[in-house]
Amino acid sequence: MSISKTNRLSLVEQVVSQIEALIESGEWKIGNQIPPEMDLIKQFDVSRNTLREAIRSLVYAGLLVTKQGKGTFVRSSSALGIAFQRRIQQSSLLETLDVRHALEREGAQLAALRRDQEDIEKLRSNIEVCRIAAKAKDIKAYEEADIQLHKSIMGCSHNSLLIDLYEHMEDSLHDSIHQIIELSSEANFHLTLHCNLVDAIIEQDVNRASEMVNEYIAQFKKNLE
Numbered sequence: 269m270s271i272s273k274t275n276r277l278s279l280v281e282q283v284v285s286q287i288e289a290l291i292e293s294g295e296w297k298i299g300n301q302i303p304p305e306m307d308l309i310k311q312f313d314v315s316r317n318t319l320r321e322a323i324r325s326l327v328y329a330g331l332l333v334t335k336q337g338k339g340t341f342v343r344s345s346s347a348l349g350i351a352f353q354r355r356i357q358q359s360s361l362l363e364t365l366d367v368r369h370a371l372e373r374e375g376a377q378l379a380a381l382r383r384d385q386e387d388i389e390k391l392r393s394n395i396e397v398c399r400i401a402a403k404a405k406d407i408k409a410y411e412e413a414d415i416q417l418h419k420s421i422m423g424c425s426h427n428s429l430l431i432d433l434y435e436h437m438e439d440s441l442h443d444s445i446h447q448i449i450e451l452s453s454e455a456n457f458h459l460t461l462h463c464n465l466v467d468a469i470i471e472q473d474v475n476r477a478s479e480m481v482n483e484y485i486a487q488f489k490k491n492l493e
Contacts, residue, residue: 279314279318280321280322283312283314283319283322284322284325287322287323287326287331288326291331291342291344291345296342298343298344298345298435299341299342300341300342301338302323302332302339302340302341302342305320323340327340331343331344331345345432345435361492362489362492364437365485365488365489365492367437368437368485369481369482369485371422371430371433371434372418372421372481372485373478373482374430375421375422375424375425375430375434376421376468376477376480376481377474377477377478378425378426378427378430379421379422379424379425379469379477380469380474381472381474382426383424383469383470383472387420387423387424388470390420391420391421391424391466391469391470392466392470394413394416394420394466395459395462395463395466397413397416397417398410398413398414398417398462399459400413401413402456402458414458417462417466421465421466421469424469457487458484461480461483461484462484464476465477465481468480
């Protein structure tokens, strides 16, 4: 009985490990629904109970999420990311800004050093979407465009660990950007600072890129006060 239980748990752990590998490799992308149960049973060559136990384990760990009536979806690329998200949710806006400051300043500096032509085109496209949203005074669209801009800047760093860390801050980014814009009541001012940052990255001016991040984070904190 004891031996049988150990083997069963070991098999569950093997399935968990294989699913984690599929998620981490990007084959199963964040936000996508996982394949049907019968397909997975055949793929992993396990019983329905074993598969379901593995799925429950990954849901508990936060890598997967089950939506009633819809199915199971990939929530995060790592358990560490989920732990990071939960910790951020317990933090104040000022604490979140401190973390954003550190990550975005480093990201901007690396982006200025490493950006390529494809990165430049993407940044220009992102900032144009921000301009359109600001002109239309569509705050929701502006918030989303601003987040995509920041993620593109991180992408320009070509540092996968930094990109992953920032990705896990997305929910808190939505909250902080919404509050900041509400407090400033001026998306155009927010946009000007980000246009300057993008220009610095394109021009490969590392010091100016860092200064621009320092400036808008300082302004955000001032608005909070």
